[in-house]
Amino acid sequence: MQLTILGCSGSLAAPGNPGSSYLVTLADSTSIVMDLGPGSLAALEGAQNPSDAHVVFSHLHADHCSDFISLLIWRQYHPEMAARSRNLMFGPTYAPEHFGRMGGNGPSDIIDFSDTLAFGPWVPHQKELLGSATITPFPVLHPAQESYALRVEESNTGKVLTYSGDTAYTQELVDAARGADVFLCEAAWGPSSEGMAPDMHMSGGEAGRVAREAGVNTLVLVHIQPWADKEETAAAAAKEFDGDIIVGYPGQVLDV
Template sequence: MKLTILGCSGSLGAPGNPGSSYLITVPGRPGIMMDCGPGALAALQEVDDPANAHVIFSHLHADHCSDAASLIIWRRYHPTAPAACRHLMFGPSYTALHLGRMGADGPDEVDDISDTFDFTPWTSNQPVEIDDVTVTPVPVAHTAKESHALRVEERATGRVVAFSGDSGMTDTLVDAARGADVFLCEAAWGPSAEGKPDGMHLSGDQAGEIARRAGVKTLVLVHIQPWADKEATLAAARSEFDGKILLGAAGDVFDL
């Protein structure tokens, strides 16, 4: 299993770094795109075939899903290599409606995406199988309706990628990340969450605490806004977790 960071900028895209979007690949299988933020489609074109990918969503804030409408256009209308079949899509219960409104011709219309994606809503804590991996959506504390962390396990090897999605501090994140080989954890509040609202985002020190409690092998800090102090956020995470910590960057690849 291989994880590629297509983009991990927080709240919006940044120069050279699309919004939240990750690609999980297993040889011989379609890719699995995990979130599809602004700029994700361009990044995906550089590493894989956009017409041959499943899509899973942590939640549906724009910085995690806004390029999905463009992905659907590619899959339908590419002149020589459109999608050859429907691929799987998982996300909040209203995903098809939400994306259908994004891709519609007018304000009262909804584009039917069922021609190109077979959509199934998440059931919290209920694993689903996508080819060679099992994905478990774990509910988290965020302002978006039906927000989940995602735990992706390759069944043949037991390797695990965990992704916090967007969330405030909650014990469910420890469950989602337990023993993960790579834990992609948001740190949108920067070094500390002091004075910030609950139930929205995490800070560097909180990400480190979760990684420590969950016993992860590698913590990758993501969803940091372009204006934030990344090095201070990294230092705060290190104050809580003495394992391997990286600042996520577009183009990073992890072979598991």
């Protein structure tokens, strides 16, 4: 299993860094895109044909999903690389209506994309099979309705990748990350969450705490807001977690 960071800027895109989007490549089955933040489709185009991927969403804030309609245009209208069959899509229960309105031509127009993507809603803690991987959603603490951390397990190797999505500290996130080989974790608040809005995001220190409590191998810090200090964020994480810590960046490729 291989992870490519398509974009990891926190809360909004930054120059050279799209919003949250991560490509999981599997040895013997279709790849999986987790989230599609602003600017991420162009990055996906540089990695593979965007039509050849399953799509999953941690939640539906714009910085994690706004390029979905662009993906639909590619899948349906590209003259050479349009989708030849349906792929799977998982996300919050209201995703079809949410995206249907985004792609519509007016306030009462809701498009139907079921011809190109087969949608299934996340059920908390229920594994879903996507080729040679399973994904288990864990409900987390974030203002968006139905926010999840996603635990990706490769069936033939036993490798585990956990993606926090957006969340404040919660035991559900610790459970989702338990024993993960790679823990892709948000640290939007930077070095400290002091004075920040509650129940929304984590700091580097809190990400490190989750990594320590979950016993992960490698912590990858992402979703750091453009104005936060990345080095100080990593230093705060290191005070809590003595394992490997990486600050994620767009285009980075990690073997899980």
